Every structure is written in structure tokens, then in C-alpha cells.
Amino acid sequence: MSLAEFSPCSYSRYQTLPSNLSSAPLTAFHVHAFKRGRSKLQVRRPLNITCSVAPSQVQSPATAVPVRPADAANKQECYGVFCTTYDLKAEEKTKTWKSLIRVVVSGAAGMISNHLLFKLASGEVFGQDQPIALRLLGSERSYQALEGVAMELEDSLYPLLREVSIGVNPYDVFEDAEWALLIGAKPRGPGMERAALLDINGQIFAEQGKALNAVASRSVKVIVVGNPCNTNALICLKNAPNIPAKNFHALTRLDENRAKCQLALKAGVFYDKVSNVTIWGNHSTTQVPDFVNAKINGVPVKKVINDTKWLEQEFTERVQKRGGVLIQKWGRSSAASTAVSIVDGIRSLVTPTPEGDWFSSGVYTNGNPYGIEEDIVFSMPCRSKGDGDYELVKEVVIDDFLRERIKKTEAELIAEKRCVAHLTGEGNAFCDLPEDTMLPGEQ
Ligand SMILES: NC(=O)C1=CN([C@@H]2O[C@H](COP(=O)(O)OP(=O)(O)OC[C@H]3O[C@@H](n4cnc5c(N)ncnc54)[C@H](OP(=O)(O)O)[C@@H]3O)[C@@H](O)[C@H]2O)C=CC1
Ligand SMILES: O=C([O-])CC(=O)C(=O)O
Incomplete structure (x- = not known):
């Protein structure tokens, strides 16, 4: 045959x-x-x-x-x-392979997934000794496209890719999942209020949280990419009370990578020389790219780039609005670099963080050492032993400049949380979002 x-x-x-x-x-x-x-x-x-x-x-x-x-x-x-x-x-x-891991990707027929799935299947994310099962979640709308994606995965003959399944019901697709990469979300259309976007996408993530709670592995690690990703991650974890809140992440690694690139450009060094970059707060235009604690060649950035005005204004704004500038040029939002940053985010959890360094991730604030409001999903500096878990980094300096901006992004996330109270089981929603709140991709 x-x-x-x-x-x-x-x-x-x-x-x-x-x-x-x-x-x-x-x-x-x-x-x-x-x-x-x-x-x-x-x-x-x-x-x-x-x-x-x-x-x-x-x-x-x-x-x-x-x-x-x-x-x-x-x-x-x-x-x-x-x-x-x-x-x-x-x-x-014979091959000393590890046991198969089950990885769910939602929005699997979308642009980001089209880059990500092939990286997952190739072994570059979880390692060359790690066979993988990919579970692709789509919708009636995207079903044919999902089949197309699965056909391309078939034709790629990846040795480590042992199972691919497609489905539209999260209760089926999430069964026993060990990783859930939640990418699918409705894009904000012209004239759509942010509150409406929070509600529409929040409902998707409330349902997916319930499904994870019901059928996923109890130790599943969840990375929420679909925007507004911090609040979607909060909704998801609130609907999954049997899974530790610490297992949920909102993707801010793309912002970290963008910040590293801008610092490298300004300093005239290759970007591998830039370390210790934190993105604080929301994946939105209020995010705070931290140049205060960042280093170039192990030296504090402020000692290498002697241009405080550039750091405080131009650098910060460039990172905050990078996604929007890219959409203007490219006609669509970052997909390849987002997929790369998802890979970076996973690898940061499954490999030990290099000594002295850290990475950014949007995580649940529960006993954080920075005085940030509890019970929201906020991007902060993390370190991992490579076991899928992380700890917050304590030895960072939060000066007045950072503190003031962190307060703004914190206020935005608190307002977003009030706006989705009906989806987190915390009563009636009340939406008073700051007017200038935007996704990085919006102008
Ligand atoms: N955190 C980050 O750093 C970044 C986040 N993003 C976000 O990632 C998400 C996905 O981006 P991308 O892959 O480029 O987007 P695409 O538009 O290519 O794909 C999005 C997928 O979302 C699904 N979707 C779910 N609900 C709806 C809906 N109501 N209407 C339309 N589509 C829906 C669709 O799949 P289906 O029909 O199968 O459900 C679609 O395939 C977006 O929310 C984007 O804003 C993007 C870049 C960076
Ligand atoms: O707004 C968007 O969809 C794109 C986005 O998040 C980004 O580029 O950071």
C-alpha cells in the first residue's frame, strides 16, 4: 500500500x-x-x-x-x-527518545501558527530526542485550512512528529495536553471598541480555560498569544481553577526581542550582546521596556548608551509601537517573529536560564516582590531551572522612571480586569478603560 x-x-x-x-x-x-x-x-x-x-x-x-x-x-x-x-x-x-508530548495549538490555521507548527515539529523547540503530538484547534470557519496545514505537516516528513489531529472542540483537542499555545483570537476590526474585543476574545479564553480545567494534564503549561493576551490569560486561568495559576503565561517575549534589537542597533553591537531586558506590564502600548536593568556586554545599558533622552523616549516608544509600524509596512501583523518569540518563550522554560540573565513573561501576580497589584497577569523578569517552572527575579532596581510607567501599565491591566469581571466569576463588568490603550499593532 x-x-x-x-x-x-x-x-x-x-x-x-x-x-x-x-x-x-x-x-x-x-x-x-x-x-x-x-x-x-x-x-x-x-x-x-x-x-x-x-x-x-x-x-x-x-x-x-x-x-x-x-x-x-x-x-x-x-x-x-x-x-x-x-x-x-x-x-x-533503541533511540533513547523521551516519551511523546502533546502540544495544543489554537488558531492553528492562522499566520503565526503557520510558522510555529513547523518549528515545533522539527525538534528545535523541545529537542531532537522529543517526539511530539500536535493537536490543532480551529473552527468550522477554518476547518479546510486546518486540513491544509495538516497536509503540509504530513509532507514535511518530520521524524519526531508522531501524531497530528485537528478539531473544533477544545474539550476533545485539549485532552491530556502538556502544552497549550493559545493563539486564535478575533482581530480588532475598524471602529471596534477595545471593551468589545475584550469581551469577544475573553469568551474564547473563558471556554478554553474551562476545557483545559476539564481535560488537560494538571501540569499543562499555557502560553496565551491571542490579544489582549494578558487579560485573556487572566480569564483563562480563572476558568481553570484546578491548574496552578503559575502555569499560565501571556506572551511578551516578542516585545523583549524587539527591545534587544533596538538597544543593539543604538549601541552598534550584535544583539546577542544584550541581556537582562525586562518588559514590564501589559502587551500594549503602555508596556515598559526596562533599560535601567538591561546590560550590553555585561555592562549596564546606561553606561554604554549615554543618551538618556533616547532611552526614555525614543527607545521606549519604538518598542511599544513596533508592531504597528510593522503592520504599516507589511500589511499584516508580525507572524514569523511572533512564532520565533513563542519558541524562545518555551525554550526559556525548558532549559536553564543562563547564569545572571532572565527573560520576560506575562505571569500571574501572586506574592510578587515589586509591589505590583496582585491577581493580574503582568510581564515581569523570570528565571527557570529548565523544568517548565520559573521564579521571579528579585535583584532588579525599580527607579522613579520605571515606577511611574509601571503604575500606568498596571492601571490599564486593573481596568481591563474590571471590564471582564463577568468572565472571571467576579461579578458585573465595569469598563472604564484608559482612552489611549492600544495593542502594539494599533496606531
Ligand atoms: N502576544 C503577542 O506578542 C502577539 C499577539 N498577536 C495576536 O495573535 C493572534 C493571532 O494572530 P495571527 O495568527 O496573525 O492571526 P490570524 O488572523 O492569521 O489567525 C487568527 C486565528 O484566530 C482565529 N479566530 C478565533 N476567533 C475568531 C474570530 N471571532 N474571528 C476571526 N478569527 C478568529 C481564527 O482561527 P479559527 O477560525 O480557526 O478560530 C484565525 O485563524 C491575534 O490576536 C494577534 O493580535 C500577534 C502578534 C504578537
Ligand atoms: O496588535 C497585534 O495584533 C500585533 C501585536 O500584538 C504585536 O505586533 O505585538
């Missing part, structure tokens, strides 16, 4: 059935799911199957020609060639 014959096994939607209602022979994946000890044993079978059937067997791909599952109607959590059954354990013995 050729791969071409095997490949077009797709489905448009699936439902969850109690295990006793299913006559499905279990695939390697199903057995794995059962072994993880779910409280209620379930297998899933699709509606609207479009692939044909053939006998099933579990075998190592090292020796096997791909085989179709016995009854495709019972083999749904896969796309095309990823429906091949295999025994990863047999390969693990």
Missing part, C-alpha cells in the same frame, strides 16, 4: 462516547490514554468520516509499511499519515 493511498483519512468533527458504547479496537494511542488513568474511561469516535478501512496492527515504523486502522470510523484522533499505528515504546528502547 502506498502512502498516497493511505493518506486521505480525514474527519470533520468527533464526539466523545463512553467506552462501553464503542466497539473500537484500541490503537496505540487509545491504549496510552487508558493507561493514564482517566477517571471515566472514554474513547472517541468521529462523525463524518471520509476515509476507507483496512486491517489494523500495531508495529514499529522502523520495520513497518504504514497500515490503515481496522475501522477508520474508530480511528479518529489523527490526520492522514499520522493515522499510522506504531509502537513508540519499541523505538524509545
